[in-house]
Amino acid sequence: MKVILKKWLIFVVFLGIAQGLMAQFIYFPYYGKNKVQYSKFHWQHYQTEHFDIYYYHNDLERLKIIAALAESAYQRISHKIKHELSATVPLIFYSTFTDLEQTNLFRISEGVLGVAEPVLYRIAIHGDLAPDEMENLIEHELTHIFEYDLLWGSPGGALYAVSAPPLWVMEGFSEYNTQNWTFWSSLIVRDAVLNDRIPELTKSGQMISRYPLPRDPAYDFGHAIYDFIEDQFGPSGIREFWQTMKNSPLIGRRDPIKRAFGQTYKEFNHAFKKYLREKNRPFLLRENPEDYSLPLGPEFPLNAYYFSFSHALSPSGDIVAAITYNVKDYDIDIVMISTKNGEIIQNITKGFTWKYENIKFEIDPSKGRDLDWSADGDRLAFFGRSGQKHALYILNPLTGKIIQKVKIPYDQPSSPRFHPQRNLLYFTAFTNGRHDLFQLNLATEEIINLTDDDLFEKAPAISPDGQKIVYTVRLEAYDKIFLSPLDNLQDKTQLTFGAGNTISPEFSPDGQEIFFSGDMREAFNIYSL
Incomplete structure (x- = not known):
């Protein structure tokens, strides 16, 4: 995931770097001087055969993993295209995405996983990823460095290119x-x-x-x-x-x-x-969704809302809350959609606000849905950006008024889920390079890490009786469904096995079944346990 390159003219007529440098940002010595710096990083240096790795954390095992992934990626790419790079690659590793956003070397926005630039051959990545996703990211960004070297010969060669x-x-x-x-x-x-x-x-x-x-x-x-x-x-x-x-x-x-x-x-x-x-x-020859269902919306371009990133059905079943892109206002909003006819009932986050910078959402549905209704239908929860990190926001779904805001001290919180009877909320987030499940007491705002392990837990859902929690765990390259008692997540029972992803588990209203989506037949279908 990269950012869009803007053309940088050295001489207005003669030299330039075209926009086609695929979303990588050209080095410029004064960029980022006024960017807000929340933390001071004490950089250290670790050298391998082909990389100068810059890091600031004290987790040496994690550093060795990054180094091994980088060198392995180098060998694969070099062998495949029969080319050796002309220079050592500076690899700048930020422990979290919110740390990466503070860099004054590149322009980073929401959704960017990494950056590779063609002038100094620098790569910047962050650690808020599953191990297999980190491997893919390093290989992706390193391929860009090989591309630059093939096209322009050495660091700085792109400065003299007039096309790409x-x-x-x-x-x-x-x-x-x-x-x-x-x-x-x-x-x-x-x-x-x-x-x-x-x-x-x-x-x-x-x-x-x-x-x-x-x-x-x-x-x-x-x-x-x-x-x-x-x-x-x-x-x-x-x-x-x-x-x-x-x-x-x-x-x-x-x-x-x-x-x-x-x-x-x-x-x-x-x-x-x-x-x-x-x-x-x-x-x-397979079924289409239209064979057994009707699309609800949003119906772009009949209205201004394009793409539903995440949605949640109200307890009454007559309204769907959806996070969508407002083309008219160039903003992410939450809209209420009627399940009867698909009409947009209301945009409950319309207009400018100082209360959050933006609504957080995930493109990847396997990470869980990004908003949730309380059991009584009186509250709607989502995460939004608030300064350096994110906060949980709970609003009134009728008026859009924010009822409660809780700052989350962890990185990339997602998948909020209300407890059906108690004043608790569950979510996932990164802490110290690990992705865990957390419990938030909405009365005291106390947060407890329920898993605190090396597994990559995602997409929790609470049983209607409030006794069990179902979620997915990233095992190697696949998501698998696990079930635990809500009062003891160390007691894990794996429910799905074999090749393929099983994602987005949900309990049936009576709690007797678990519905989920799986791609065991290459395309995703709905299954139940």
């Missing part, structure tokens, strides 16, 4: 080199294929989509293009493609497909679409 490859060339290759398709990326591509909404390449080699997508198509469909190239031409085809990029003229790195494979953009688009349709052919 299309965004999909850079981001797609970085995603391809992770050797991993996340279920979220697979879902985006599959949905576009089945609905005939596949993005296309233009004559200049840029990727465009005529339909809205959850994120820039350069990442997921760029990844798919590299899979297609490998399928058609083998791994050597990708090396030849990058060799063509490397040897293209200083001015006008355009139409990379024509240069590499001798195909027009129309011929390539046709072959690429045919490849994706054939790859996803098994899904064409």
Whole structure:
């Protein structure tokens, strides 16, 4: 996940760095001087064969893991593309995302996982990730450094470039080199294929989509293009493609497909679409959600609300609270949607407020839903940014008035869940590099870490009688469902096994069943236990 690069002109007419440097920020010595600094970091240095790692925490085991992941990623990428970097890579490791946001080296916004820049070859990452996600992030960002070195030869070479490859060339290759398709990326591509909404390449080699997508198509469909190239031409085809990029003229790195494979953009688009349709052919005969349900909304562009990031059904069942993007106000809002006809009843967070900077939400549904109703329907909980970290906000769902605010001293809190009878709330968060489950007493604001272990717990749900808690644990590369007594989370019972993810568990109203979503058949379906 990266940020959008803005063109930086050294000489107004002669030299520039194009926006196509895929969301990485160019070094500028005065950027970030006025950024708020909440903490003072005492940096230390650890050197490996190919990296200078900068860190400030005292967890040496964690440092060794980061170093091993970085060196392993270097060896894989170097072997794959037959290239050695011309310089050592500075890798700046921030323990948490909120620490990364304080950097004065790069411009960091919500949702950014890491940054790689082409002038000094620096990489910055944070530690609020599961181990397999950290591995993918390092490989993604390091691939960018290899791309810079292939294109411009050495640190600083990008300063003299007047053009850059299309965004999909850079981001797609970085995603391809992770050797991993996340279920979220697979879902985006599959949905576009089945609905005939596949993005296309233009004559200049840029990727465009005529339909809205959850994120820039350069990442997921760029990844798919590299899979297609490998399928058609083998791994050597990708090396030849990058060799063509490397040897293209200083001015006008355009139409990379024509240069590499001798195909027009129309011929390539046709072959690429045919490849994706054939790859996803098994899904064409399966059920669609429309076969047994009706979409509720929000119905963009019929209204200003685009995409439902997270939602929660009210206890009465007649209203859905949804976190959505307000296109009109360029803001994240919470709206109430009628379950009867899908109409927007009310935007309860409309307008500017000083009470929080933004509403926190997760793109990844496996991390749990981002808001929750109390059992009586009188309160709605969500997390919002408040200064350095986040706070829990509880508001009146009818008026939108904030009833209570509780500052959370941990990083990346998510998935708030009310206890059905007691004045308690449960959530997940990072602490000291670990992702745990917490209990918050809403009366005293005391917070207790219920798990305090090395497991990566996510997405809790409380049984209707308040006696049990179901949640997921990240085991290697899959999410699995566990059940525990609410008064003893050290007593864990694993409920799902085997390949595939099982996410977003919820108790039935009578507490006799657990419903969840699983991708054991590659696409997500609803299951029950």
